[in-house]
Amino acid sequence: MDFSFTKKEEKFRSTLRSWLEENLPEGWLEGKREVLKEDEEYSAFLRGWQKKLYEGCWAAIAWPEKYGGRNATLMEEIIYQQEMVRVKAPVLINYVGIHMVGPTLIQMGTEEQKQKYIEKMLTGEEVWCQGYSEPNAGSDLSALQTSAVKDGDRWIINGQKVWTSFGHYADKCFLLARTSNHEKKNKGITVFLVDMHQPGVETRPIIQMDGEHDFNEVYFNDAIAYDADIVGEVDEGWKVMIALLMHERTGIGGQLFTLEQQFDELVKLTGEVQENGQPLIKDPFVRQKMVDLYTRTRGSLLNYYRNLTSTLKRGYPGAEGSMDKLLVSELTKEMFAYSVSLQGHQGVLWKEDALVDSFWQDNFLYSFGMTIGGGTSEIQKNTIAERILGLPKDMGR
Numbered sequence: 001m002d003f004s005f006t007k008k009e010e011k012f013r014s015t016l017r018s019w020l021e022e023n024l025p026e027g028w029l030e031g032k033r034e035v036l037k038e039d040e041e042y043s044a045f046l047r048g049w050q051k052k053l054y055e056g057c058w059a060a061i062a063w064p065e066k067y068g069g070r071n072a073t074l075m076e077e078i079i080y081q082q083e084m085v086r087v088k089a090p091v092l093i094n095y096v097g098i099h100m101v102g103p104t105l106i107q108m109g110t111e112e113q114k115q116k117y118i119e120k121m122l123t124g125e126e127v128w129c130q131g132y133s134e135p136n137a138g139s140d141l142s143a144l145q146t147s148a149v150k151d152g153d154r155w156i157i158n159g160q161k162v163w164t165s166f167g168h169y170a171d172k173c174f175l176l177a178r179t180s181n182h183e184k185k186n187k188g189i190t191v192f193l194v195d196m197h198q199p200g201v202e203t204r205p206i207i208q209m210d211g212e213h214d215f216n217e218v219y220f221n222d223a224i225a226y227d228a229d230i231v232g233e234v235d236e237g238w239k240v241m242i243a244l245l246m247h248e249r250t251g252i253g254g255q256l257f258t259l260e261q262q263f264d265e266l267v268k269l270t271g272e273v274q275e276n277g278q279p280l281i282k283d284p285f286v287r288q289k290m291v292d293l294y295t296r297t298r299g300s301l302l303n304y305y306r307n308l309t310s311t312l313k314r315g316y317p318g319a320e321g322s323m324d325k326l327l328v329s330e331l332t333k334e335m336f337a338y339s340v341s342l343q344g345h346q347g348v349l350w351k352e353d354a355l356v357d358s359f360w361q362d363n364f365l366y367s368f369g370m371t372i373g374g375g376t377s378e379i380q381k382n383t384i385a386e387r388i389l390g391l392p393k394d395m396g397r
């Protein structure tokens with residue numbers, strides 16, 4: 001693969017750069033990025049940012065033009081990710097909509113669903129969450145117990161979901177429910193597009209060990225969905241569920257750009273923190289570890305480019321996204337653990353007490369979730385073994 005950019009691609013980069021300079025919140029590029037984390041205000045701020053992206057046609061560049069995207073090429077997508085990471089752009093509040101539900105609906109939804117949901121997904125008017133995991137169904141989603149029972153053209157939904165990211169902001173949920181019992185557990189599951197603002201839906205916060213609130217428990221008590229809200233066929237939701245997971249894992253691979261940037265910050269840290277009057281970067285063991293982290297980060301990024309090329313050729317993502325997901329999440333965890341250990345006994349200090357910047361401690365705590373959310377590392381390894389290497393199936397399933 002040729003990694004140099006053509007004139008057209010460089011033009012794309014400069015158009016995006018100029019747009020970001022004009023449209024990022026005031027002071028953002030100069031480092032004034034403190035945003036109130038009160039749920040309501042934060043949600044309004046992020047929805048405003050997404051609306052701006054939509055107006056500039058920058059919300060979902062990889063989508064086809066007819067659905068509000070730019071039909072972006074692979075290289076343009078790479079440039080887009082690099083530029084967003086470079087300016088530390090605000091979080092995309094509708095990450096689940098843009099990177100997971102939208103592409104799945106474009107691939108498998110009815111025309112009516114596309115008309116009804118796609119535009120509001122782009123503008124940020126309707127934020128989506130993913131209702132897959134349950135207290136007794138995570139890695140093995142076929143064990144899910146949330147039920148949907150037919151009642152005329154309606155379905156009555158009862159059950160509990162857990163770890164629902166963005167659930168407290170969400171207007172809609174891409175929900176998996178059991179619609180019948182079969183000998184094969186992955187049969188009899190159906191995907192519903194469910195309104196989160198109805199009386200039968202209750203969202204309760206889960207506070208993480210880093211003190212933040214990113215996910216929730218969601219309870220469904222006689223909540224309603226309609227026939228028209230089903231994606232794919234009744235009882236055949238497994239295929240749809242997998243299609244969304246493939247999009248999810250491909251999106252997660254893009255975090256390698258963030259990791260590369262974080263590695264550069266780590267290089268700075270090793271220049272700032274001193275031991276015996278010398279910056280840590282002078283220590284040969286530190287240098288060796290840094291080279292090791294750099295080599296693996298760069299290697300993972302190149303692998304990600306290769307996987308994106310396969311996706312582009314095929315038209316939809318495949319199992320390779322599991323490689324990217326595994327590599328980026330495990331490397332992130334290792335890098336932040338190292339960054340904390342470099343600070344010696346002061347590494348345990350946190351928030352305002354932190355030796356250098358709580359950024360390292362915050363990300364260290366957050367990194368554990370990265371190897372779990374979107375499917376655990378063990379599950380990614382199983383997927384790679386079975387679907388890429390062609391090894392026999394996991395005996396436990």
Ligand SMILES: Cc1cc2nc3c(=O)[nH]c(=O)nc-3n(C[C@H](O)[C@H](O)[C@H](O)COP(=O)(O)OP(=O)(O)OC[C@H]3O[C@@H](n4cnc5c(N)ncnc54)[C@H](O)[C@@H]3O)c2cc1C
Pocket residue numbers: 129130131132133134135136137138139140162163164165166215368369370372373374375376377378379382394396397
């Ligand atoms: C930050 C974050 C965000 C999340 N966001 C969402 C969301 O928006 N929506 C949603 O539905 N869910 C979400 N989740 C939930 C996530 O998908 C599940 O936590 C994950 O799939 C694991 O399921 P579990 O927690 O039930 O663990 P379990 O499946 O019970 O696994 C427990 C342990 O057993 C291992 N294990 C299980 N099966 C196997 C196997 N066959 N082979 C080898 N090892 C195995 C696992 O790797 C793990 O170490 C999120 C989780 C996190 C951490």
